[in-house]
Amino acid sequence: MSSRDLILGRVRAALRDAAASEVPRAYRSAGTDEADIVLLVDRLVDYKAVVHREQDVAGVVTSLEPGRLVVPPGIDRSWIPADATIVEDEHDADAVLTAATVAIAETGTIVLDGSPDQGRRRLSLLPDLHICVVRQDQVVASVPDAIARLDPRRPLTWISGPSATSDIELNRVEGVHGPRNLHVVLLPPAPARAF
Amino acid sequence: MTFLGMPATAPRGVGNLRGEEPFPAAAHKALANAQLRRNLSHATTTIRGKSGAVISELPDWQELRDAGSALKAATMARLPELLEQLEAKVTAAGGVVHWAADANEANRIVTGLVRATGHERVTKVKSMATQEIGLNEALQAAGIKAVETDLAELIVQLGHDKPSHILVPAIHRNRSEIRDIFLREMPGVDPALTDEPTELAAAARRYLRETFLSTKVAVSGANFAVAETGTLAVLESEGNGRMCLTLPDTLITVMGIEKLVPTWRDLEVFLQLLPRASTGERMNPYTSMWTGVTPGDGPQNFHLVLLDNGRTAVLADEAGRQALHCIRCSACLNVCPVYERTGGHAYGSVYPGPIGAVLSPQLTGVADNASLPYASSLCGACLDACPVKIDIPSLLVHLRNEVPHPRSERVAMAAAAYTMDHPALYTRAQHAAKLSKHAKRLPPPLNGWTASRDLPEPPAETFRDWWAKR
Numbered sequence A: 001m002s003s004r005d006l007i008l009g010r011v012r013a014a015l016r017d018a019a020a021s022e023v024p025r026a027y028r029s030a031g032t033d034e035a036d037i038v039l040l041v042d043r044l045v046d047y048k049a050v051v052h053r054e055q056d057v058a059g060v061v062t063s064l065e066p067g068r069l070v071v072p073p074g075i076d077r078s079w080i081p082a083d084a085t086i087v088e089d090e091h092d093a094d095a096v097l098t099a100a101t102v103a104i105a106e107t108g109t110i111v112l113d114g115s116p117d118q119g120r121r122r123l124s125l126l127p128d129l130h131i132c133v134v135r136q137d138q139v140v141a142s143v144p145d146a147i148a149r150l151d152p153r154r155p156l157t158w159i160s161g162p163s164a165t166s167d168i169e170l171n172r173v174e175g176v177h178g179p180r181n182l183h184v185v186l187l188p189p190a191p192a193r194a195f
Numbered sequence B: 001m002t003f004l005g006m007p008a009t010a011p012r013g014v015g016n017l018r019g020e021e022p023f024p025a026a027a028h029k030a031l032a033n034a035q036l037r038r039n040l041s042h043a044t045t046t047i048r049g050k051s052g053a054v055i056s057e058l059p060d061w062q063e064l065r066d067a068g069s070a071l072k073a074a075t076m077a078r079l080p081e082l083l084e085q086l087e088a089k090v091t092a093a094g095g096v097v098h099w100a101a102d103a104n105e106a107n108r109i110v111t112g113l114v115r116a117t118g119h120e121r122v123t124k125v126k127s128m129a130t131q132e133i134g135l136n137e138a139l140q141a142a143g144i145k146a147v148e149t150d151l152a153e154l155i156v157q158l159g160h161d162k163p164s165h166i167l168v169p170a171i172h173r174n175r176s177e178i179r180d181i182f183l184r185e186m187p188g189v190d191p192a193l194t195d196e197p198t199e200l201a202a203a204a205r206r207y208l209r210e211t212f213l214s215t216k217v218a219v220s221g222a223n224f225a226v227a228e229t230g231t232l233a234v235l236e237s238e239g240n241g242r243m244c245l246t247l248p249d250t251l252i253t254v255m256g257i258e259k260l261v262p263t264w265r266d267l268e269v270f271l272q273l274l275p276r277a278s279t280g281e282r283m284n285p286y287t288s289m290w291t292g293v294t295p296g297d298g299p300q301n302f303h304l305v306l307l308d309n310g311r312t313a314v315l316a317d318e319a320g321r322q323a324l325h326c327i328r329c330s331a332c333l334n335v336c337p338v339y340e341r342t343g344g345h346a347y348g349s350v351y352p353g354p355i356g357a358v359l360s361p362q363l364t365g366v367a368d369n370a371s372l373p374y375a376s377s378l379c380g381a382c383l384d385a386c387p388v389k390i391d392i393p394s395l396l397v398h399l400r401n402e403v404p405h406p407r408s409e410r411v412a413m414a415a416a417a418y419t420m421d422h423p424a425l426y427t428r429a430q431h432a433a434k435l436s437k438h439a440k441r442l443p444p445p446l447n448g449w450t451a452s453r454d455l456p457e458p459p460a461e462t463f464r465d466w467w468a469k470r
């Protein structure tokens, strides 16, 4: 007998008396609350991200003195400063500039899904500075709202503040293996497109 | 425990589910270690405060707990079908699914997979399952080096130590002990390293960077697996998880069969419960989710090892089954008066604290961990803290009824545990210990459990009272 059949057989034998039950979902589900931008900013800052509420992304990037910058292939070219030093390989980069897919106000979380303007996962992992551009129409209120928007078939990275650890005396300390500096540029909503 | 047909407990002679000595003997040593107790008390006090604060921000915390608890019960009831669904989805997305009936088989599978890559080093991101089965030891025996990348695991590995907490395996170490371990054991460390937590974190960053970049195989655990989509999720803080999950060519994930959730939507419950109950954060810094293989992004070879190792035996016990609902948040450890005094090593198993006191004996069979169901005062703080509402006190009582123990030992254990939760009695016991010139031991029935003069300060109030006020 294969281990697969052995385990499934054991599980079936073990569960002879189990009955399926209802799952109560009285918690706040998707669509309960409005996305609150002020709350998002508050939560991002609380976990040591720096927030810029600016139109001029390139200006913010320049002001952060990014050094060698890496960008995903589908990035909005207008976000890249004219005099930026762009490198091809994230190993050589000091900073990375990406877009985002969803931001969750209640938890101060940004989710990347590997779209062309966010790039493959290692791109936003190796550089020490991550500048992430979020449009206001990407902001949702809660975790259930985010789950409802995301596509699980894509590789997802949920980011809440810079890299940190709780391993020393159970306190949060920023700056371990991921980017030690997270800057979020919050843009106004994108203009409605005609279809 | 009633065995219905085939379900089997975890085998002996492999893995880390059985201690070398019974809980009372091990706890006795731990109680003599005042530094350990100070470290634990400091850390658990910190985390209780943080966790309480972020939990109180959510108006629907109780409703989330109700949903989480019911979701786990519903998952167990449909486990065979959901496991088959997960297998089909992961396979369709380019992954390979393996089934391991016990620790030996899981170790064999993973060792074989690593060997097949031709590499002799793997990076690891903290996984309770691989500690449970003793994977590092098995890899080492096969000439493969496993590098732990989680900061706490690194502290444990460099300190030639054992984990003592589910979430923070080095919780028994304070910052200056960590600095000393780094200075002694970390190649290339800056001799001027201070015990500032940011400096310690930076030292770990420097030390592991090259290893992350050059290692081609990683082994991980998983917090959740979604049957409906085949999606795996790892919640972490430092970014070492992201490194392990995205940089190597080959990723091997070892996961207990109980880690499933039925649908993608179900994650909306657990992604709220787990961070707030575990590290006391609204959200942990990084969560990675992946479904099979993504061309051009991350490991192009993905293996998922589904582990039984006693879980079906737990499942077979109708009353005990809920121990498998555990999402390893460690909240029950952080509120437990017994854990706070003895630390995690006393439990002997990789699963310490209240959940360990029920899960370890269930996985191994009660006879092999007979003293653990007594490692509790039954104060009820663990049940109140548990985000999926596992009734640990009732499980402990249930398991005590299965222990083949002499009555006298039961009495000693129960009395000692009871005393822990009753300040007046505890103070008297402490006094008795201090005043006793002839004997270091407490008067019976407490002498079976603790024989230390260095008893901890009693809590000002019982844990039940303390918790009720929160």
Ligand code: SF4
Binding pocket: B166, B325, B326, B327, B328, B329, B330, B331, B332, B333, B355, B382, B385, B386, B387, B388, B389, B390
């Ligand atoms: S039993 Fe509950 S509180 Fe304890 S670790 Fe598991 S989920 Fe957390």
